[in-house]
Amino acid sequence: MKGKSIKVLSVLLCLAMIVGLVGCSQPSTNQVDAIYKAGTYIGTAQGHNGDVKVEVEFSDTAIVSVKIVEHSESEGISDVSIERIPQEVVDGQTLAVDSVSGATVTSKAILAAIEDAVKQAGGDVEALKGNKVSNNSGQNAIEMTTDVVVVGAGGAGLAAAASAHEHGAKVIVLEKQANVGGSTALSGGGISATGTRFQEERGIKDSKQSWMDLWKERQATSNPDGKYPDYNFVDKFMDAAVVTTEWLVDYIGHAYGSIAGFGLDPVERLHFSETDGSTNGGTALTRNIENFILGEGIEILTETPAKELMTDENGNVIGVIAEGKNGKVTIHAKKVVLAAGGYAKSEELLERFIPEAAGTADISAAAAGSTGDGIIMAEEIGAALYEEPWVIGLGVGTKVPGTEGLMMDWTKVYVNEKGQRFTNEEIHYSIATNKILEQESPWVILDSNDANANIAGALEDAIASDEVVKADTFEALAEAMGVPVDAFVKTMEAFNEGVKTGNDPMGKSKDYLVPVNNAPYYAIKLYGKTMGTFAGVKTNETYQVLREDGSVINNLYAAGENANKVLYNQVYMSGSAVQFALTSGRIAGEHAAQNLK
Numbered sequence: 001m002k003g004k005s006i007k008v009l010s011v012l013l014c015l016a017m018i019v020g021l022v023g024c025s026q027p028s029t030n031q032v033d034a035i036y037k038a039g040t041y042i043g044t045a046q047g048h049n050g051d052v053k054v055e056v057e058f059s060d061t062a063i064v065s066v067k068i069v070e071h072s073e074s075e076g077i078s079d080v081s082i083e084r085i086p087q088e089v090v091d092g093q094t095l096a097v098d099s100v101s102g103a104t105v106t107s108k109a110i111l112a113a114i115e116d117a118v119k120q121a122g123g124d125v126e127a128l129k130g131n132k133v134s135n136n137s138g139q140n141a142i143e144m145t146t147d148v149v150v151v152g153a154g155g156a157g158l159a160a161a162a163s164a165h166e167h168g169a170k171v172i173v174l175e176k177q178a179n180v181g182g183s184t185a186l187s188g189g190g191i192s193a194t195g196t197r198f199q200e201e202r203g204i205k206d207s208k209q210s211w212m213d214l215w216k217e218r219q220a221t222s223n224p225d226g227k228y229p230d231y232n233f234v235d236k237f238m239d240a241a242v243v244t245t246e247w248l249v250d251y252i253g254h255a256y257g258s259i260a261g262f263g264l265d266p267v268e269r270l271h272f273s274e275t276d277g278s279t280n281g282g283t284a285l286t287r288n289i290e291n292f293i294l295g296e297g298i299e300i301l302t303e304t305p306a307k308e309l310m311t312d313e314n315g316n317v318i319g320v321i322a323e324g325k326n327g328k329v330t331i332h333a334k335k336v337v338l339a340a341g342g343y344a345k346s347e348e349l350l351e352r353f354i355p356e357a358a359g360t361a362d363i364s365a366a367a368a369g370s371t372g373d374g375i376i377m378a379e380e381i382g383a384a385l386y387e388e389p390w391v392i393g394l395g396v397g398t399k400v401p402g403t404e405g406l407m408m409d410w411t412k413v414y415v416n417e418k419g420q421r422f423t424n425e426e427i428h429y430s431i432a433t434n435k436i437l438e439q440e441s442p443w444v445i446l447d448s449n450d451a452n453a454n455i456a457g458a459l460e461d462a463i464a465s466d467e468v469v470k471a472d473t474f475e476a477l478a479e480a481m482g483v484p485v486d487a488f489v490k491t492m493e494a495f496n497e498g499v500k501t502g503n504d505p506m507g508k509s510k511d512y513l514v515p516v517n518n519a520p521y522y523a524i525k526l527y528g529k530t531m532g533t534f535a536g537v538k539t540n541e542t543y544q545v546l547r548e549d550g551s552v553i554n555n556l557y558a559a560g561e562n563a564n565k566v567l568y569n570q571v572y573m574s575g576s577a578v579q580f581a582l583t584s585g586r587i588a589g590e591h592a593a594q595n596l597k
Contacts, residue, residue, distance in 0.1 A: 034060035034061065035060070035061055035122075035123060035124065036058040036059070036060060036061070036062075036063075036118075036121040036122060036123050037058070037121050037122045038058055038059050038060050038121075039057075039058060039121065040055060040056065040057045040058075041055075041056050041058070041117040041120040041121055042054070042055055042056075042069070042117065043056060043112075043113040043114055043115065043116035043117030043118075043120070044113055044116060045108075045109045045110075045111075045112035045113040045115075045116060046109060046112075047071060047072065047073050047105060047106055047109035047110075048073055048074065048078075048105040048106055048109070049072040049073055049074065050071070050072035051070070051071075051072075052068065052070070052071045052073065052106070052109040052110055052113050053068070053069050053070040053071070053113060054066055054067065054068050054069065054086070054110065054113040054114055054117060055067045055068075055069045055117075056114055056117035056118070056121070058121045058123070062093060063089060063090055063093055063118075064090070065086075065090060066086035066087075066089050066090055066114055067086065068082050068086060068110065071106075073103075073106045073109075074186070074280075074283075075278065075279045075280075075283055076179060076180075076181055076185050076279065076283040076286070076287065077102065077103055077106070077179050077181070077185065077186070077283075078103050078106040079179065080100050080103065080178040080179055080302075081099070081100035081103040081106045081107040081110060081178070082106070082110070084100060084178075085097055085100070085107060085110045085111065086110070086114075088133075089111075089114055091133075092131070092133035093128070093131065094128055094129075094131040094132065094133055095111060095114065095115060095118070095125065095128040095129045095131075096128070096129055096130065096131055096132040096133070097111060099111075100178045100179075101176065101177045101178045101303055101368070101369075102177030102178055102179050102367065102368045102369055103177075103178065103179065103368075104368065115128075140326045140327045141327050141328045141329075141330070142324060142327065142328070142329045142330070143330045143331075143332070144172060144329070144330070144331045144332070145331070145332045145333070146170045146171060146172045146331060146332075146333050146334075147164070147169040147170040147171065147333065147334050147335065147592075147593070147596055148160075148161075148164045148169045148170070148171045148172075148333060148334065148335045148336070148337060148589070148592050148593060148596075149171070149172050149173075149174065149319065149320050149331045149333040149335075149336050149337070150164070150171060150172070150173045150174070150336075150337045150339055150589070151174050151306045151320060151336065151337065151338050151339060151340050151373075151374055151377075152173075152174070152175065152182065152338070152339035152340035152341060152369075152374060152560075152562075153173050153174075153175035153180040153181070153182065153290070153300055153302070153339075154181060154182020154183055154184045154185070154286070154339060154341055154367065154560065154581065155181075155182065155183075155184030155185075155285070155286060155289075155560065155578055155581035155582050155585065156182075156184075156339035156559040156560025156561075156562070156581035156582065156584060156585035157173060157175070157182070157337070157339035157340075157559070157560075157585060158173075158180070158184075158286060158289040158290060158293065158585070159244075159289065159559075159581065159582045159583075159585030159586045159589065160337045160339055160557075160559055160585035160586070160588050160589035160592075161173050161293050161298055161589060162251070162252060162289055162292060162293050162296075162298075162586075162589065163585065163586040163587075163588075163589030163590045163593070164335075164337070164589035164590070164592055164593040165293065165296055165298055165589075165593075166251060166589075166590070166593075167589070167590050167593035167594055168593055169335075169589075169592065169593035169596060171293075171298050171299075171589075172298070172299050172301065172331060172333075173293075173298065173299065173300040173301065174301050174304050174305070174306050174320065174322050174329075174331070175300060175301065175302045175303075175304065175369075176303065176304065176305030176306070176340075176369050176373070177302065177303070177367070177368065177369045178302050178303050179302070180286065180290050180300060180302065181282070181283060181286035181287070181290070181367075182286070182341055182367045182369065182370075183341060183342075183365075183366045183367040183370060183531065183532055183561070183577075184282050184285065184286050184578050184581055184582075185282045185283045185285075185286040185287075185367070186280075186282055186283075186365060186366075186367055186531075187280075187281070187282035187531070187577070187578055188272065188280060188281050188282060189272060189273045189280060189281025189282035189283070189284060189285040189578065190260075190262065190270035190271060190272045190281060190574070190575045190578070191241070191244075191245060191270070191271050191285075191575050191578050191579040191582065192211070192241065192269045192270050192271070192573070192574060192575030192576055192579050193238075193241040193242050193244070193245040193269060193271060193579065194206045194207055194208045194210065194211050194238065194241075194242070194269055195207065195208060195242055196242050196245050196246060196271070197246060198245070198246075198249075198256055198259060198271060199259060199268070199269070202259060202268075204259060204268045204269075206267055206268070206269050208235075208238050208239070210267060211238060211267075211269065212231075212234070212235070212238065214265070214267075214573070215229070215234060215573055216231075218428065218430075218431070218571040218573060219568065219569040219570070219571055220569075221431050221434075221571055222431070222434045222569065222570040222571060223388070223390075223569050223570045226388055226569040226570065227387055227388055228386070228387075228388065228565055228566060228567070228568060228569055229566065229567050229568055229569060230566050230567075233541070233566045233567065234567055236541065237567060237580065237583060240583045240586075240587060241579050241580075241583050243583075243586075244579065244582050244583040244586050245271055245579075247586060248285075248288075248289075248582070252288060252289055252292045253288065253292060254273070254285065254288045254289070255273070255274040255288075256271045256272060256273065256274060257272055257273060257274035257275060257281075258272045259271050259272070260272060262574045262575070263408070263428070263429065263574070264427075264428050265428075265573075265574045269575065270574060270575040271575075273285045273288070282578070285578070301322070301324065301329070303324070303325050304322045304323065304324045304325070304329055305322060305323055305373065306320045306321070306322045306340070306373065306374070306377065307321050307322055307323055307377075308320070308321040308377060308380075309321075309336065309377050309378070309380070309381050309556070310330075310332075311381055314554075315381065315382065315553065315554075316553075316554040316555055317335075317336050317381070317553060317554065317555040317556040318332065318333070318334075318555065319331050319332040319333045319336065320333065320336055333555075334555060334596050334597060335555050335556075335557065335592035335593075335595070335596065336555060336556050336557065337543075337557040337558070337559060337585070337588050337589060337592060338374035338375075338377070338378060338537075338545070338556070338557065338558040338559070338562045338563075339374070339558075339559045339560050339562060339581075339585055339588075340369070340372075340373045340374030340375075340562060341366070341367060341369060341370040341371075341372075341373075341374070341532070341560065341561050341562070342366065342370050342372065342375075342392075342532045342533035342534075342535055342536070342561030342562075342564075343370060343371055343372030343375065343533055343535065344360075344361065344364040344366035344370050344391060344392070344530045344531065344532050344533050345361050345364055345366050345367070345368055345369070345370040345371050346361060346370070346371040346372050347359070347361045347362075349371070349372045349376075353389045353533075353535065354389055354390060354391060354533070354535075356437045356438075357391045357437060357528055357530065359527065360391070360397070360527050360528050360529070360530055362399070363397045363398075363399060363527060363529060364529070364530045364531065364532075365394055365529065365530065365531040366530065366531050366532050366533075370532065370533075370561070372535075374558065374562045375535065375536055375537060375562055378537045378545055378553075378556065378558060378562070379537070381553065381556075382547050382548075382553065383537040383538070383545045383546070383547065383553060383556075383558075384537060384538040384546050384547055384548040385535070385536070385537055385538070386534075386535055386536055386537070386538055386563075386565035386566065387565075388565070388569075389533060389534060389535035389565060390533070390534045390535075390565075390568070390569075390570045391433065391437070391528060391530040391532070391533055391534070392430070392530055392531050392532035392533060392534060392572045392577060393429060393430035393431070393432065393433025393434055393528060393529070393530060393531075393571070393572055394407065394429055394430070394433060394529040394530055394531045394572075395407040395408045395429040395430075395432050395433060395529045396408075396414070396432055396433070396436050396442075396444065396526050396527070396528070396529055397526070397527045397528065397529030398444070398467065398524050398525060398526060398527065399465075399467050399525070399527065400458055400459065400462040400465075400467050400468060400524060401458060401462075402455055402457070402458030402461075403455050403458055403459070403524065405454070405455065406444060406455075406524075407429075407529055408429050408432075410425050410426040410508070410512040411425075411451070411512045411513075411514040412425060412444050412445070412446065413425065413444065413445045413492070413495055413516060414435075414436075414442055414443070414444055414445075414526065415442070415443050415445060415483070415488065415491055415523075416439040416440065416441065416442050416443075416483075417439065417440045417441035417442075417482075417483055418483065418484060418487060419478055419481075419483035419484045419485070419486075419487035419488030419491055420487055420488075420491050421491055421495070421505070421506055422435060422438070422439060422442070423435040423506065424504070424506040424507045424508050425506075425508060425512070426507075426508045426509060426512050428571070430571045430572040431571055433528040433529060433530065434528070434570055434571070436526050436527065436528045437528045441482075441483075441525070442525070442526040443481060443483075443523045443524060443525060443526055444523070444524050444526050445477075445492070445516055445521065445522070445523055446459070446516070446521065446522045446523075446524070447515075447516045447517060447518040447519065447520075447521050447522075448518045448519065448520055448521075448522075449514070449515075449517075449518045451514065452522075459522050459524065462524075466525075467524060467525050468522060468523070468524050468525075469481055469522070469523050470520050470521065470522050470523075471519075471520060471521055472519045472520050472521070473519065473521075474488060474489045474492050474493075474521065475489060477521045477522075477523055480523070481523050492516060495516065496515050496516060496517055498513065499513045499514065499515045500515075531572075531577075532561050532577060533561060534564055534565045534567075534568045534570070534572075535561065535564070535565050536558060536561060536562045536563040536564055536565055537558050537562060537563055538563070538566075539557070539558050539563045539566075540552065542557075542587060542588065542591040543557045543558055543559055543563060543584050543587055543588035543591070544556065544557055544591070545557060545558050545563075557588040557591070557592055558584075558588070559581065559584035559585040559587075559588045560580065560581035560584055560585060561577075561581070563584060564577070564580055564584075567580060
């Protein structure tokens with residue numbers, strides 16, 4: 001009886017413990033406190049070309065999806081960030097996502113728009129920014145071997161890769177940005193050439209001599225004692241440009257939609273890419289070459305910046321060391337083609353080589369990767385640099401968002417620190433850049449006429465900065481600018497009088513004479529707008545890189561802005577930069593492939 005009692009008590013005790021445990025566990029029934037207000041929200045942020053809008057779906061506890069529903073970002077340049085960032089935010093449940101190289105503004109806009117949606121959903125933005133997802137891929141060194149490695153996947157690099165492949169070489173391309181195309185992709189894509197079969201088919205009469213005469217006329221407008229161009233080199237380039245223009249169609253499968261002039265260059269020699277209207281000509285051009293070489297099995301390693309040229313004990317180039325997303329990349333190669341662009345985006349190199357253009361890197365139209373990497377790598381192993389480097393001018397620029405239309409607006413008035421006009425504003429855009437860079441403190445003057453209504457808001461927003469001043473009289477405007485009052489008032493009165501009579505003191509034609517007489521008035525600081533640099537390392541006619549003594553650095557080539565100074569003094573010729581990139585790349589790639597050892 002006693003034993004039975006003990007057993008009953010034991011059973012009751014166990015039951016009590018089980019009930020107790022169940023009771024204690026009831027509050028934890030896999031319920032998690034909500035961290036978002038479930039739903040779909042639209043977030044907006046300012047991108048490079050306009051608003052970026054995202055649609056973000058939230059559950060109570062997670063970011064379910066992110067879709068970019070509206071944007072005006074540049075096709076080709078923004079593609080990777082638009083595809084990658086939303087997915088990384090969802091996969092990592094984080095806002096601590098790295099910007100895409102070469103598309104920083106777009107990347108930040110996408111993240112800011114998602115952040116806007118998170119705030120609307122009641123989420124903790126700071127917690128998401130602190131949630132850095134670790135990269136578990138580790139640091140893995142890679143070694144590769146090829147015939148030709150091309151550094152840079154802009155116009156020059158893509159052409160070099162295609163040409164080297166055409167002539168039998170195995171090719172690998174390195175590109176430090178996430179996107180392919182470089183500055184060529186950002187351009188209008190027009191390539192100048194004279195006497196092409198495409199001109200003949202359209203009945204266009206043109207000649208190399210006509211182009212050469214214009215070339216000499218333009219180069220004579222600045223730096224009269226300049227050492228360059230080498231006109232023998234220019235002459236051969238013009239012949240080779242015809243070959244390249246036709247090679248793109250015959251070998252690559254490219255197509256031209258039109259052949260036209262541009263601005264003060266009325267001769268129809270700019271061959272523009274055929275496009276579907278959804279992208280610019282430069283992107284269409286580089287995309288056609290990219291698609292061709294990818295179709296041929298050529299590998300393009302993006303986000304893999306070259307860091308160092310490898311040489312043997314005799315100074316011969318034997319490959320490239322690069323930095324990949326997951327570690328060091330060593331490529332052993334028989335030939336190396338440098339096609340990494342100029343340095344219009346490097347304040348450090350502008351200060352060193354072209355101090356007149358210091359302060360312009362942030363508004364340059366060059367690709368983000370234009371920081372002079374190829375030039376510096378070549379210099380480090382003894383390559384000779386071209387003397388008298390300069391910028392490729394694209395007109396005038398400001399640091400006020402929303403004023404891009406002023407870049408080539410001939411109706412406006414430019415004055416300098418003396419309160420005086422210093423040029424006829426109706427000039428070639430590259431010459432305009434040079435005129436701006438010659439001044440200590442240039443300004444553009446606007447009034448409140450209807451023609452300026454579209455940028456009035458941008459100017460008002462910028463008054464808090466030191467980039468814009470505003471006043472109700474010319475006298476007060478001069479004081480705000482810090483220029484001599486009497487001189488500035490006389491300048492503006494003389495200009496307005498010239499508008500009335502049709503005789504501008506600086507010779508501007510009547511079509512571009514617009515009075516400045518409707519207060520309030522604005523003055524905006526001007527800067528030289530650039531799209532690249534005339535610089536690089538010296539080469540021979542097959543683009544083999546040279547030392548100071550004129551000897552060849554074996555196995556090393558340079559193309560495009562890595563070697564373009566030879567063609568120019570200080571004035572860009574419309575359609576020549578992209579043409580030179582493609583032509584020099586084509587010739588370098590061919591020579592490299594035909595001289596493998």
